[in-house]
Amino acid sequence: MPGQELYQSNPPPDPSQLDDALLQWSVKLDTKNFLSPEELKSVQLFRRAADYIAAAMIFLKDNVLVDRDLIADDIKPRLLGHWGTCPGLNMVYTHLNRIIRKTNLDALYVVGPGHGAPAILSCLWLEDSLCKFLPEYNRDLKGLTRLVSRFSVPGGFPSHINAETPGSIHEGGELGYALSVSFGAVMDKPDLVVCCVVGDGEAETGPTATAWHGYKYIDPAESGAVLPILHVNGFKISERTIFGTMDDKEITALFTGYGYQPRIVEDLDNIDNDLAASMEWALSEIKKIQNAARSGNPIVKPRWPVLILRTPKGWKGPKEFHGEYIEGSFHAHQVPLPNAKNSSEELDALQKWLTSYNVKDLFKENGTPVDEILSIVPVEPEKKLGQKPESYKGYTPLAVPDWHGFCAEKGSEESCMKATGRLLKEVIKKNPKSFRIFSPDELCSNKLDAVLEDGNRNFQWDIACRNKGGRVIEILSEHTCQGMLQGYTLTGRVGLFPSYEAFLGIVHTMMVQYAKFAKMASETSWRKDVGSINYVETSTWTRQEHNGFSHQNPSFIGAVLNLKAISARVYLPPDANCFLSTVAHCLRAKNYVNLMVGSKQPTPVWLSREEADKHCIAGASVWKFASVDEGVNPDVVLVGIGVEVTFEVIAAAALLRKLVPDLRVRVVNVTDLMILTPKGSHPHSLTEDAFEALFTKDKPIHFNYHSYPLELKGLLFGRPLLDRVTISGYIEEGTTTSPFDMMLCNKTSRFHVATAAVESGALHNPKVAVVAHEIESYLKHLAQKEKDYIPAHGEDSPGIFDTPKFD
Secondary structure, X not given: OOOXXXXXXXXXXXXXXXXXXXXXXXXXXXXXXXXXXXXXXXXXXXXXXXXXXXXXXXXXXXXXXXXXXXXXXXXXXXXXXXOOXXXXXXXXXXXXXXXXXXXXXXXXXXXXXXXXXXXXXXXHHHOOOHHHXXXXXXXXXXXXXXXXXXXXXXXXXXXXXXXXXXXXXXXXXXXXXXXXXXXXXXXXXXXXXXXXXXXXXXXHOHHHHHHHHHHXXXXXXXXXXXXXXXXXXXXXXXXXXXXXXXXXXXXXXXXHHHXXXXXXXXXXXXXXXXXXHHHHHHHHHHHHHHHHHHOOOOOXXXXXXXXXXXXXXXXXXXXXXOOEEXXXXXXXXXXXXXXXXXXXXXXXXXXXXXXXXXXXXXXXXXXXXXXXXXXXXXXXXXXXXXXXXXXXXXXXXXXXXXXXXXXXXXXXXXXXXXXXXXXXXXXXXHOOOOEEEEEOOOOOOOOOHHHHOOOOEOOOOOOOOOOOOOOEEEXXXXXXXXXXXXXXXXXXXXXXXXXXXXXXXXXXXXHHHHHHHHHHHHOOOOOOOOEXXXXXXXXXXXXXXXXXXXXXXXXXXXXXXXXXXXXXXXXXXXXXXXXXXXXXXXXXXXXXXXXXXXXXOEEEOOOOHHHHHHHHHHOEEEOHHHOHHHHOOOOEEEEEEOHHHHHHHHHHHHHHHHHOOOOOEEEEEEOEHHHXXXXXXXXXXXXXXXXXXXXXXXXXXXXXXXOOXXXXXXXXXXXXXXXXXXXXXXXXXXXXXXXXXXXXXXOOOHHHHHHHHHHHHOOOOHHHHHHHHHHHHHHXXXXXXXXXXXXXXXXXXXXXXXXXXXX
């Protein structure tokens, strides 16, 4: 075989020769007869009923209890759904119910395999949680018929878990995030346990691989706990899973290394006793760790429990068909009998499968579950997994301090991030249990370190941070930060995610998935408002000349712009005072995806606190101090959007005042990007009259934009007379160079802005037209001189970033 010659010289280790002592790390329990006969019967009946309903939901539109032989008309015209994961999800749900009923546990259930909706919906119906939010799904035959027949059809429940699913705080459409969401959900919720099922396909993702470290950021004195269950059923859509090919020793070694106590649950002949004993053991271990921390004697590096549940894919479904295995293979992943409507053989197989559950043992004649099934359902509504308040009752808004007290003096210089850090420090003081910062190891680099002056990080494996109530989660994985932020937000709190601009795009698709969840939540009457997801984007390309091309990428702005108008908010405050106003607003706002882009370097403070307040409320304004005759009757409008590119607009205006005094320039700054969109396309859109008032009715407009010009073109599309608009922005130029050379390379420098102003202003002002060629040539000459100076001296020319004067 290929590569065999390598093995001859360096053979792989024989697994049988591995140290058997390793398996001592895998917890052993006596599970025989753990449940009483009554409990065992109830558990088995509940999950049998859940499995039956899940299977029926995929196939049936009528005859939902198979009271008669199935016919083709009983089968849905289009079969959608994922059967393979359902038996495992139902099993875990069943046992959680039993434990909640027995111990009064506060629990949420987070499911990584998002296409396991049939399982979750069947359990929600059995525990009567669907009916609370959707009265048409009563726990009777009529409600069951509606549930089964309306699953995965137009207007019905989708085939995946989403915001319309009671009890859900995570949509598993994109795999990899369930575990990090779960860790975020338990922060500052000391009594909450989130049971998180991670599919063995999902476990192959990079985000999940890092999220296993989440416990290293959970202080058991102040927060709840996550019970991870890795569901190993061996197959993805058409391939074996990595974890499915690992033996017990390998899995034990992996999770022991992560810092867990693994317990492998795989006794299929005794599975309910095995899982019941394992879950009770896990919860007792969690309680032991929490009690130690809360009594003042925390366990250093506690080993939290993790369960490895091994069951066949599509367990109890069809064993095989036409000579191909279904149960325990990838054929069980989606619809095991996909031609049941058109093939009499498959229809017969479906009949045998569904009747194997002995439906009459599960439901009464009126369709309600038998009493034994209901005996393990929690009695108190708020204890039921589908009715936990944390999953849908919204949030308590933050107490945000008055930002005016943190402002810098107009005319001084200040870092937007330094000022914001001081504000956030006070936010933490006022909201010690409902606000956290999730930062990918860049907090100090991003100049937000003021939040650490009276506080700390919350890294429990670091002796310097352990058990100190830190509000900062700093881990290099952007995926983990995003997942934790989502879990924290959707369970009623508020968070902030600061990041290098170039790498915030790593969570692009996660952000979009969250926005879709939020959109559906806003259209779901019973879900209450939650805080906004808040991003601070800094270390931007305009000042990443030292790290080079790899650290230059403002594309996350475009990702947010693509969201529905109900969600998207993008702000580019021009100075520290405006940034303070914007942060304070975003921390108070609800249901949005807020993106704030600003500089960490000291830059001029253009506006006083009062001016900044008015400017941010308006979203844009004419900056009279930089305009000719305070902007009245201009020949050209120059617009800055972003800190450094606005500086270049101001510098260009000052330069033009000297070189072309006859050119009438109006300077506008835009801080709320969404105002530019045509009227009606966004709640913040300027009316046509307001747009004309800012940008004139017909005069040339030159935008100097922080991000890609194409984004701005898309925003402006639909506004009249766009042929008068020119745009400069980031064009992916520049490497390890100087700050001003970055402006030159991307044609956003003052010389480029001034050239554009002269060229377009000459169309309306004859006096400018006379000197236009001369002035444009001189501006290009000045730009070239700077271009020559920088490599010769290794820095920008002195005074290039001095604040422009308009005397």
